[in-house]
Amino acid sequence: MFQETPFNELPMETLGTPAVGPMASVRTTEAMAPAGGAPSAVPAISQRDRWFARARAVMPWGVSSNFRYWGEQETKVIARGKGAYVWDVDGKRYIDYRLGFGPVILGHAYDAVNQAVFEAMQDGNVFAMTNVYEVCAAERLCRMTGADKVRFTNSGTESTMHALRIARAYTGRERFIKFEGCYHGGHDHVMWSTPSAPLGALGSRRSPIPVPSSSGIPSALRDKVIPLPFNDFEMLERTVRDHGHEVAAILVEPIMGNMASLMPAKGWLEFIRRLCDEHGIVMIFDEVKTGFRIAPGGAQQFFGVRADLVTYAKAMGNGFPIGAIAGREEVMMTIEPGAVGQGGTYCGNVVSVAACEATLRVLETEPVFEVINQRGMKLMSGFHEILSRYGIPHVITGVPAMFGVILGDADKPTPRDYRSALKYADEELSFRIVRGLHQRGILPDIDYQEPWFLCYALSDADVAETLTAYEEAVREALR
Numbered sequence: 001m002f003q004e005t006p007f008n009e010l011p012m013e014t015l016g017t018p019a020v021g022p023m024a025s026v027r028t029t030e031a032m033a034p035a036g037g038a039p040s041a042v043p044a045i046s047q048r049d050r051w052f053a054r055a056r057a058v059m060p061w062g063v064s065s066n067f068r069y070w071g072e073q074e075t076k077v078i079a080r081g082k083g084a085y086v087w088d089v090d091g092k093r094y095i096d097y098r099l100g101f102g103p104v105i106l107g108h109a110y111d112a113v114n115q116a117v118f119e120a121m122q123d124g125n126v127f128a129m130t131n132v133y134e135v136c137a138a139e140r141l142c143r144m145t146g147a148d149k150v151r152f153t154n155s156g157t158e159s160t161m162h163a164l165r166i167a168r169a170y171t172g173r174e175r176f177i178k179f180e181g182c183y184h185g186g187h188d189h190v191m192w193s194t195p196s197a198p199l200g201a202l203g204s205r206r207s208p209i210p211v212p213s214s215s216g217i218p219s220a221l222r223d224k225v226i227p228l229p230f231n232d233f234e235m236l237e238r239t240v241r242d243h244g245h246e247v248a249a250i251l252v253e254p255i256m257g258n259m260a261s262l263m264p265a266k267g268w269l270e271f272i273r274r275l276c277d278e279h280g281i282v283m284i285f286d287e288v289k290t291g292f293r294i295a296p297g298g299a300q301q302f303f304g305v306r307a308d309l310v311t312y313a314k315a316m317g318n319g320f321p322i323g324a325i326a327g328r329e330e331v332m333m334t335i336e337p338g339a340v341g342q343g344g345t346y347c348g349n350v351v352s353v354a355a356c357e358a359t360l361r362v363l364e365t366e367p368v369f370e371v372i373n374q375r376g377m378k379l380m381s382g383f384h385e386i387l388s389r390y391g392i393p394h395v396i397t398g399v400p401a402m403f404g405v406i407l408g409d410a411d412k413p414t415p416r417d418y419r420s421a422l423k424y425a426d427e428e429l430s431f432r433i434v435r436g437l438h439q440r441g442i443l444p445d446i447d448y449q450e451p452w453f454l455c456y457a458l459s460d461a462d463v464a465e466t467l468t469a470y471e472e473a474v475r476e477a478l479r
């Protein structure tokens, strides 16, 4: 159980750096408060404000990842999680539909996973040599996904970074195709035309402009990426016909897990497969969100389409930091000591691979997907019924384990790619409803582009509580 370091016992240097912005005064007030809680003229501040001020003082924006910054008032500080719930530092319980942006497929602090990790770590963690735990995890992963070979990484970002390098080394080509609104991690090669790109910056649909997602990305990489609209058969065919000889890979999220779980149009993934075969391009499925979440064999199994390389992370470790690149023998064996690099000090570390093996074991032996599907269907149809009753145009997309809710404008075409989703969406109304849900202890992401994620620990009672809160939040948002 977490034990707090008393604030006024922190080393002086921790307190020495002034906090930035409005929080500076909060922290000073707290640090100078008289011991014993004597009455003071200063209004009481919540535990959240106190912790966020401490976080803000030592971490840029008070977070370890930009996506977690929801603003000065909205950014949450969590004390612990168990099963389908998290508790914030003020003791408020939430039913968690973010699940760490998707990894927690079984539930927080899941006993079988924790137990396996605890036992394995008694044997040490990092050896920089092949260890028995990673062999077991690799065997199970290959069996479940049908991959010939796998290499472990520590995150989704590492997985896509190395997968792209493997594809480039395999083909001897440098450019790659990605789709607008897909996110593939934080490295410079893929941070183009992601879900943060403003509609006005994307250029014409017929000749999309690569939009960097951040300052600091070398412009020299712009020419290496070809962004295209998802689900646009004609544009993809034309681009591959004209540039296929320069294209190493088509990198695609099979379901747009970073754009409200928009689904592939019928035949879209098969079409990519055919073009890759015809033009000697490596097909990479980025299954960092779909892998071990939508089916035991992920999107490859769900859609019946096999990629050459697949990137995994998130659900494969139920929240422990791990990723993987898996795929076809010939492509994976491009990795070669001294010739094509892939590696890292913590790749295959015992804690992560033990967590992975234990998570995959539960996924293989218990009815995880059936349970999640059944509860997710109830939520999807319940939201649809409520939104219809209140006359709110909407689209519910994706699959029960990770579905999106886009509220919008009935006169606009149904979203099928990033551009049409941005045009359709009513962000303001979505935000009002989400804020009402947070107040009622239901925790989807603040951004409608992020899907609702479900875990195995979510109960029927949780689903019922969520539907009741959803109706109340909708009613309130319309007032």
Ligand SMILES: Cc1ncc(COP(=O)(O)O)c(C=O)c1O
Binding pocket: 101, 155, 156, 157, 158, 160, 183, 184, 185, 186, 253, 257, 258, 286, 287, 288, 289, 313, 314
């Ligand atoms: C599809 C996809 N690929 C890659 C990543 C990057 O994964 P990580 O945050 O583990 O680096 C993400 C993260 O959300 C993702 O959704």
